[in-house]
Ligand code: KG4
């Protein structure tokens with residue numbers, strides 16, 4: 001009988017609890033988004049986010065246990081994302097997980113939220129062939145990760161300023177769309193041909209593997225300021241999103257080629273984009289590289305991906321003690 005475990009993610013503005021049996025059987029995956037709580041401020045307010053996590057974490061755990069038909073005593077491990085993200089938010093999850101592990105006398109497993117994003121692919125596609133190159137394109141991070149085996153990974157490229165998702169959200173905001181802007185930009189980009197706006201493809205000519213997206217955001221702002229009459233939103237956003245997808249696909253495939261990797265995964269909220277998926281299908285097909293991405297609900301933040309990685313760690317004996325700490329940064 002495979003071990004049942006409970007995973008918690010409170011790294012940013014989503015509270016999520018999942019219950020897994022073994023590495024892949026998701027018995028429950030409950031996520032509460034806080035977008036509505038922060039809407040009036042135009043962005044996530046850290047203090048508000050941690051308070052909200054605190055209010056909803058216990059009811060959410062109860063709901064997940066009920067849906068899974070599992071009781072606390074059935075749990076074999078307790079996992080939590082302890083980095084990176086908003087410190088006050090992570091602390092809520094870490095404190096709850098530690099208390100639970102202590103009370104139940106079960107192993108505690110700390111998980112890196114960024115390392116967990118690609119595990120949404122292991123969750124639904126099974127074992128994937130190493131070495132792998134992962135593009136993690138989330139709201140707060142745009143990272144290229146080279147993974148040679150479970151727990152053996154390193155960041156080989158990152159955004160030096162805004163994450164791609166953050167850039168998409170900010171540009172959507174210029175057009176009056178609330179957070180998260182990605183879904184509406186994606187819908188418009190699918191429905192319209194890109195206008196000839198001449199938007200830049202930042203750092204594409206740079207041979208390195210890093211990204212930069214803040215200049216693209218500024219280019220859209222100046223383009224809008226320079227327009228006299230009515231701006232056609234759909235075609236302009238399609239042109240903007242084309243610049244995003246071009247940069248992400250070209251850099252990812254460049255990294256795969258340079259590292260001799262034959263399989264690529266895409267995860268993080270932006271990977272829910274139909275347009276981005278289509279661009280990756282085309283680019284990977286042309287390059288003869290295998291492509292994996294999770295269903296949209298497992299692209300955005302969720303505790304199921306955290307639970308999947310935690311189950312691998314549990315199997316390998318990689319557990320933590322109660323000194324596990326919350327950490328805001330990915331490295332250092
Ligand atoms: O992974 P995620 O939920 O949060 C972080 O860990 O940061 O990613 C959120 C990002 C936001 O920028 C949001 O606009 C974008 O993912 N996003 C999408 C879609 N769903 C969420 N972008 C394009 N198409 C979508 N369907």
Ligand code: ZN
Nearest residue numbers: 113117138301
């Ligand atoms: Zn995330």
